[in-house]
Amino acid sequence: MNRSSKNKTFLLLADISGYTHFMRETPVASSHARQIIIRLLKALINESAPPLTVAELEGDAVFFYATVPVDDLDRIASQIKVQMVRLFAGFQTERRKLSRMKACECDACSYAGDLKLKQILHVGEAAIERVNEFKKLFGVDVILVHKLLKNSVPSSEYILMTEQAHSVMRGFHGFVSQNLHEKVEEFGTLNVVVFYPVKFAHERARNNDTEPARTERLAWMLRLKWNTILDAVRFRLSSPSRPSRLSEGNTL
Numbered sequence: 273m274n275r276s277s278k279n280k281t282f283l284l285l286a287d288i289s290g291y292t293h294f295m296r297e298t299p300v301a302s303s304h305a306r307q308i309i310i311r312l313l314k315a316l317i318n319e320s321a322p323p324l325t326v327a328e329l330e331g332d333a334v335f336f337y338a339t340v341p342v343d344d345l346d347r348i349a350s351q352i353k354v355q356m357v358r359l360f361a362g363f364q365t366e367r368r369k370l371s372r373m374k375a376c377e378c379d380a381c382s383y384a385g386d387l388k389l390k391q392i393l394h395v396g397e398a399a400i401e402r403v404n405e406f407k408k409l410f411g412v413d414v415i416l417v418h419k420l421l422k423n424s425v426p427s428s429e430y431i432l433m434t435e436q437a438h439s440v441m442r443g444f445h446g447f448v449s450q451n452l453h454e455k456v457e458e459f460g461t462l463n464v465v466v467f468y469p470v471k472f473a474h475e476r477a478r479n480n481d482t483e484p485a486r487t488e489r490l491a492w493m494l495r496l497k498w499n500t501i502l503d504a505v506r507f508r509l510s511s512p513s514r515p516s517r518l519s520e521g522n523t524l
Contacts, residue, residue: 278414279339281398282352282411282437283417284324286316286359287333290387290430291380297300304496305380312366312387319362323348326353327409337398337409345395349440356431359443360469363389373484388428392420393437416459422455423464431467438465445469450455 291305306370307331316334317326323338340348371385396413416434427431433441443449484492 278342279397280338280339280342280345280395280440281322281409281413282336282348283396283413284352284356284397285330285333285392285417285421286335286336286363287392287421288312288356288363288387289332289390289392290383290431290522291332291468295410299503300376300500303377303500304375304378307496307499308370308384308387309371310382312363315362315366316359316389319358320355327407335409339398339400345440349442351395353444355439357469359391360389369484373489373492375496382495390425390429391431391432392417394420394434394443395437397441416456417481419456420454420457424452424524425466427468429468431469433465433467435463435465 273500274484283458288309292310313329313332313334319324320334320336323340324336325338327335327337331336338348338352342357365383374384394413394417397411398414399410401408401410420432420434423432431444433444438449444467447467447469450468452466454464456462456464
């Protein structure tokens with residue numbers, strides 16, 4: 273295990289909320305929702321940079337980490353603050369583009385603009401193990417940051433920091449913070465600090481806001497249609513005795 277008391281690990285979970293509902297609707301909406309989430313996940317990854325490293329893709333979330341020497345925490349914290357704003361801005365830019373490229377009237381395409389992003393940040397320790405060609409993070413702090421996705425924050429778009437993270441980050445670009453007490457399963461009641469920098473990130477996103485080109489719109493529509501067809505084929509192969517629900521009037 274690569275664990276050292278001289279190192280600390282930033283654990284950042286960027287989670288997309290709001291798309292699970294679409295996955296329970298028609299097969300077309302489910303297929304389109306998946307492609308929309310893929311684009312948004314790619315946008316988050318493309319906006320990330322060192323010191324953050326992608327640990328895992330977790331359905332509708334990207335799990336980042338950065339293990340650094342204790343005496344370098346302040347410098348890395350400043351860099352991660354910038355990264356977190358970029359994640360919000362990149363997500364919002366891509367979300368608006370998807371909303372403008374509305375390919376059909378299904379729920380996924382119609383409400384892509386309603387998807388939100390939340391970021392959970394903790395600073396602790398993590399053990400890194402190699403499983404075949406993959407690196408896997410282990411440890412109590414890794415579990416904690418995931419459990420904090422279930423919280424009482426009265427918003428679906430925010431930054432939540434644990435006390436450990438906030439003591440290192442020392443605020444967030446001058447935003448007023450909200451102190452909350454969260455009951456976390458297996459961890460008891462924890463003090464957390466919440467920020468709502470959404471408008472700030474929107475301003476950053478607008479700087480890169482451009483109307484999708486006609487060719488991009490066409491490519492997106494073709495991608496959705498092609499993946500819908502593939503999903504229909506997979507459905508029929510897995511359930512040969514059942515007619516595909518895609519034939520019941522659900523078309524692009």
